[in-house]
Each structure stands twice: as C-alpha cells, then as structure tokens.
Amino acid sequence: MANKNVAATFKKAPKNNRQLIAKPIEHSPWNFHEITDRGLGAISSWIESANWSEKTRANFDRSIEQLRPLPKQLWSKPNPASKIGDNTYVIRFKDVTAAQLRFFGHFFDGHNSFVITTQGFEKDDVYYPKNYQALAQSRRIDCDKNFSGKTIPFETLCAICCKSTKDDDDRSKRLQQITDT
Amino acid sequence: MMTIEVKDYNKSPIRNILESKPKWIKQGYREAYMEAAIEQGVAWQIRINRNARRMTQTQLARLIKTKQSAISRMEDPTYGAHSLDTLIEVAKAFDCALSVKFVSYSQLAYDSEKLAESDIFAAPFKLELEELHGKEVHA
Numbered sequence: 001m002a003n004k005n006v007a008a009t010f011k012k013a014p015k016n017n018r019q020l021i022a023k024p025i026e027h028s029p030w031n032f033h034e035i036t037d038r039g040l041g042a043i044s045s046w047i048e049s050a051n052w053s054e055k056t057r058a059n060f061d062r063s064i065e066q067l068r069p070l071p072k073q074l075w076s077k078p079n080p081a082s083k084i085g086d087n088t089y090v091i092r093f094k095d096v097t098a099a100q101l102r103f104f105g106h107f108f109d110g111h112n113s114f115v116i117t118t119q120g121f122e123k124d125d126v127y128y129p130k131n132y133q134a135l136a137q138s139r140r141i142d143c144d145k146n147f148s149g150k151t152i153p154f155e156t157l158c159a160i161c162c163k164s165t166k167d168d169d170d171r172s173k174r175l176q177q178i179t180d181t
Numbered sequence: 182m183m184t185i186e187v188k189d190y191n192k193s194p195i196r197n198i199l200e201s202k203p204k205w206i207k208q209g210y211r212e213a214y215m216e217a218a219i220e221q222g223v224a225w226q227i228r229i230n231r232n233a234r235r236m237t238q239t240q241l242a243r244l245i246k247t248k249q250s251a252i253s254r255m256e257d258p259t260y261g262a263h264s265l266d267t268l269i270e271v272a273k274a275f276d277c278a279l280s281v282k283f284v285s286y287s288q289l290a291y292d293s294e295k296l297a298e299s300d301i302f303a304a305p306f307k308l309e310l311e312e313l314h315g316k317e318v319h320a
Binding site: 021022027029053055057061062063065069078080094156 | 201218225253293304
C-alpha cells in the first residue's frame, strides 16, 4: 500500500528510481574559530561565565555538529542557522528554560572556518543586542584583516589548527624519544 | 543467571574516539548530549531523506495521513516530541527501515561525526535492489 501511495505521489516524477534521489551537496566540514579578547577566546569566556546547564551546553554542541558538514547555502531554517546579513550568520539553540540563545559570526573561507564573534539572544522575533549587525560586521572586518591574530580555534573544532598542535606534540615526543636513547 | 561477555571490546576501533570527548566524562553532560542528538538528529534525518526523495512536506504529510504543519514541526530541531509510531510511518513513506537500538557512547560519538547528507541518507529499498541487480525495479 505504501509503495502504491508513493507511486501516486510521484506520478509526474521521473520513473527511474535513481533519478528520484537528489544528489547530496558534499562539503568539507567547517572549522570553528572564535574571536579573541585580550588573548582569550571571547565566546568561550562568555559561555563559562554564563554558567550554562549541561542540557544547554549539549544543545549548543549538537547544533554546531549538525552545521559542520553543511555548505553555506544550507545554513538556513529549519537547520539551526540562518544568513542575516552580508556574510553574517546566526546560530540558534535554546536553553533549558526555552530561552532562544544566539551566536553571530561569519565565514572565513581562507581557513574553511566559521568565526563566532558575538553572543546574544532572540525574543519576540527581535535579536539582542539590537546592534548585533554592526557588531558582527565590525568584528568580521577586524578578523578578516588579521585572522590568526584575532581568532583562535573554538575548543577543538578546527581540524587545521588542532592537527598542527597535535603534529607539534608528536614531533616533540619523537624528539624526546631520540634524545632519551 | 545469564551473563554476557563483552568480547574484544578493548579492540573496538571506535573506542578511542572518546578521547576527543572530554566533556563526556560527566554523566549529566553525556546524557544531555544523547537527548540533544536524538531530538536534533531525528529532525535532521527526516528533512534530509524527504529532500533527497524530492518530496515536499505536503506530499510526505499526505503519505502518513497528517498535515503539512505536522511535518514542519517534526523537521524543527527544537521539537523533540517524535513518537515511535509516527517515525515508523515516516520510514514506510520513505521505503526505508527504522532501527531503534541501544549503543555505546563511543558509537554515539562516532555517529556524531558522520552527519553529512550522504551519511544520513537512507536509501529506499527499490534503489537498493537496483544497485544490487544493476537494473531498474518497478513496483
């Protein structure tokens, strides 16, 4: 019965089963960076000070993971992100009280990364801080001018930077082994 | 009393993935993550598989005898209220299987790194037969 219904639904669609399937858009997973403030990760510091519950943190972490493999054009509803300005995007998730939390940022293609620059929230379809656009854009300009100086990997979500760190650690260990012998 | 031997667990190739999840040491966090993975993951799977089949929300709604607004809710990652009966109906509409099983956290961690569309897509049975036999299969 289900197959008959599917056939009826697709009566105007191509009959070839393979043609019924849309090819997925493949994309290399995004790295995540955050803007720095006096040398420290501004977003990580804010998250720590916000004292999120484990549930809120898990919601955020999972939202990020869902977004990682998506090309920019899929950073739109109902996925937990949207484009809201010139290379300005918002990541959406909620806390345990169902408060709508938001992070704003932009893509830096040179590092295949999304840079989180501003934290905020949404209430009654209004984003806060109200000057989120201006903030996100000015921070983007700063980051684009000096990516390595103004940003750091967000946690371990940068395959490029974290691999470099791991390679350095491995090299140090190997050097130590050679020295010990 | 029946005992179950966990054989060769230490040789599991995915066990080491837990080293990259230090937050999971806390039971509260890993349980919250599991819940978030289910809530967001199910919504994500429905949407990907519907789009891959070039199906609109209205078409899927018709197949499982519900409204388009219900499909829209199911595809909202913040919804989190999917019932097993509904998921079974969606699987039937997709002509794929639905598997519900308990897994280790290392398996969850491994699966959480495979969220691309090609990883999530569940091929319809007819397509699988085509791939197997190298020719079209009609209902």
